[in-house]
Amino acid sequence: MSAIQFEALIAFVEKMPAFPNSVHRIWQLAADMNASSKDIVQVIETDPVMTVKILKVINSPFYGLPQKISSVQRAVVHIGINTITNMALSVAAMGVLKPSNGAGFDTGEFLLHSLSTASICKLLAERLQIPPIQCSDYFVAGLLHDFGKMIFAEFVGETYKTVLETSRQQHLALQDVEMAVLGIDHSMVGRLLAEHWAFHPTLVDAINHHHSRDVRTPLGDCLFAANQISKQLQFGFAGNPRVEPLPEAVAARFGMNLPALIESLGDLTHIKAEALSFIHE
16 A cells, blocks of 8 residues: 555544544443442433443343333343443444445444454453453454454445455455555554544554464453454354464463364354344344
8 A cells, every 4th residue: 555545544544433432431430440330321321322222232132131121220230230331332333334335345244243252352351360340441352353444445445345355265364465455454454443542552452463473462362362263153254264273372371272262162152142132223
């Protein structure tokens, strides 16, 4: 990608809608051990769109609650503040996406992959005994790790359509085709977007290096593994047909390779079902 195109890309990213202040506040409260669930609920309820979406999902057949829930505070009683927090962050992420794009990228399949990866990333964090107040970062990393692809799909739609087709037809890693054709890959664009959204540097770094085999952090390793697990289980599709084995350091962190890790997690179809209920409500 030429310097002029790169400058245009940066300008395009900077025009992307910012995450609402309410989302940043929810995230801050989720990481504050002194914050109460009431504090988070109060912030959520200042956003009518977010509140309506959360209540629709809570009252969907997936949760099968015996009575209709009419408030976010009441929803917390039934499914917990952590789930409500993740729903709020997911609503914000979905609000950024356009339903169609020039690349013909399937937004529904993309969201299914993103939401599934987010839940699996959080699940892996819990396995590593990451403190609960940090687990929302793991969920968000999984949720947003591929959003650079959606930038490509809108910014250079026709070209990116060719990139996606080449990756699929030749079974090549999508990021490799992106680099060959565009001179930059979706993880790098994801970093630009995360910086635009003023995310914490740790999260920016995880998104930037989510395909790296060299940069190792607990968050990065959970994200790498979660991404491969959701691809292997075919929970949605985000354009990359390749499932990568766990690098040696990642396998060491979990004490097993990818097939063994997937087996050890048991039946994860509930994660897919929950994501689908969220997308379709």
